[in-house]
Amino acid sequence: EHLDELRRNILTLWQTRMLRRSKLSVMDEVVNALAFYDTTFLRELPRLYLAVEDHLASDDQSADEEIPPFLYLGSWIGGDRDGNPFVTAEVLADAMTAQSRKAMSYLLDQLHALGAELSPAVSLIEVSEELAALAKASHDQSPHRDDEPYRRAIAGMYARLSATAR
Secondary structure (H helix, E strand, C coil): HHHHHHHHHHHHHCCCCCCCCCCCCCHHHHHHHHHHCCCCCHHHHHHHHHHHHHHHHHHCCCCCCCCCCCCCCCCCCCCCCCCCCCCCHHHHHHHHHHHHHHHHHHHHHHHHHHEEEEEEEECCCCCHHHHHHHHHCCCCHHHHCCCCCCHCCCCCCCCHHHHCCC
């Protein structure tokens, strides 16, 4: 199986032209780069932070705090003002909008998935005062989620994030 896969990959590479027939626009580059965000920055960075927190907590039982940020991301995508005549103020604004939309869309999708998972009902579990307050503040009036504090809290978070995205 591995040998067949290797042959297929080599054949694909041999049949792929080395250069594009037309030049990519700056926004094409932005869209191509953003395709990797879901599987890199947006998914793996939180996992890295959690792994570091877990490791620190296992070494020191009193270490139950979040660690401060230690990685700061920057991006040239659509803003490489290094003489590229196609990077205009409009392109920069479009690139920033595309990146913001990507981040917000990812977060909204994650909240939606979390809401689908967290169905515990108050008749079967106890919840903290903080969670109860967050659920109440959500203004979620659905009778179907009346006794589901996690889903109500997530609905409130989703609404706020969605409003921010708009």
